[in-house]
Amino acid sequence: MVNGLLKTAQGVPPGVSTTLLPHQDATMKLEAMKCLVDILKSMGDWMNKQLRIPDPHSPKKSEAGDNNSEPGSLLLVNGNTDEPMEASDTFSEPFSDVSDVSAIEQRRAYKLELQEGISLFNRRPKKGIEFLINANKVGNSPKDIAAFLKNASGLNKTLIGDYLGEREELSLKVMHAYVDSFDFQGMEFDEAIRAFLLGFRLSGEAQKIDRIMEKFAERYFKCNPKAFTSADTAYKLAFSVILLNTDAHNPMVKNKMSAADFIRNNHGIDDGKDLADEYLRSLFERISRNEIKMNEDDLAVQRKMSVNSNRILGVDSILNIVIRKRGEENTESSDDLMRHMQEQFKEKAHKSE
Structure with a gap:
């Protein structure tokens, strides 16, 4: 199904005859693109539930909508700023959908790398923290690490306690920051x-x-x-x-x-x-x-x-x-x-x- 939608979204290959009129072809490509975006969104939501990781990158749809009302954001008819051309709906929606796909892909990549760090922490806590810091998923200050240990989902609670109890300088500072975060x-x-x-x-x-x-x-x-x-x-x-x-x-x-x-x-x-x-x-x-x-x-x-x-x-x-x-x-x-x-x-x- 996905392959079929992908081929439809790409349109008729050059040199291949078709019975579709140009506006019908454009409509088919648009609808196929919408279906692909919906599939990606559903997959993203499913991953959110499976990974249980806070989402640092949320798509700003409302901001995108606001931007469309600004001068120059839409093709206008005869200088009338209140009425966009009929073609604007045809062109703006695919661009918005492509933006959504890009945002979902970025979120997916972020979460996969974060999950990799969490998985490593659950095997070797020190290595996991080092990985997450190097991947810019966690700050390198004791307060940042302590906040991550306190708030992130999916971490092994026994290994959190094990890490906090270490006597190495960084672990000790993290433990102090962790405890001091409580009122x-x-x-x-x-x-x-x-x-x-x-x-x-x-x-x-x-x-x-x-x-x-x-x-x-x-x-x-x-x-x-x-x-x-x-x-x-x-x-x-x-x-x-x-x-x-x-x-x-x-x-x-x-x-x-x-x-x-x-x-x-x-x-x-x-x-x-x-x-x-x-x-x-x-x-x-x-x-x-x-x-x-x-x-x-x-x-x-x-x-x-x-x-x-x-x-x-x-x-x-x-x-x-x-x-x-x-x-x-x-x-x-x-x-x-x-x-x-x-x-x-x-x-x-x-x-x-």
Whole structure:
């Protein structure tokens, strides 16, 4: 069908006889061109849905229409600027259609190259970012890269977290720009974590989780300086919240943590002082009712890549980080927060086997 339309749009080859009159031939070519343009538009729309990529180049049909009303844009009759010649419709539509075809082709080329970069990122994140920068699909500043990781569709959320946790200079700057792009002012602590972890998965590596969550805590405290005594409190509470989320919503854990357990486990984390019981109880209830997770579409894809939900959240790594952190501070307590939580979690996991 497309080949037939293409031949019709090209017209009768020179030297070949035809029964069509000139105006009939022109009409046939015009209609064939319109059909080809409609096919290309449909293919472009289909690609948009398949690639799920923001479109940076949208055809400006309204502007084209406005330009046609300007002096010199149409052939006029006897200097009358209000009435175009009859032939103008015949000539302007093919030109507009050709312009549409060119725009669609440019969009297609852009999206294919962008998709190639995304596909490479999903295999080798650093190489993918390098490719996208060289192809002028992403700016080379940390803010530009962070915005791309935060907003682009089709990126593997686990690999985003992996990239953000790297210690190389560029990745570290990108991670800082990514976290600083969030405004946590006035947000409840669990609401902030929920918004933060919506776009990526924490890596399973302890050091990567440590870097990301330490920066999150710093950002939350900067946005809410009266919430805690220091950013370190937010850092410790963040891991406690993530562990509670796993405990409450992991079906493998049969004996769930109670509100009293959660309050007791967080004893003394605010630079030796206790957070208000009511604050912790409210936090416990909200997380127990509403799991912290990614978007449903992303979650379905990521589950295929994960063996179990413990590994997804890197629970063992999280526990080791916080225990090490508290050990470095030489904070001795009979009710050491994370040591107690580690023993409790392992005991529950063992009972559920």
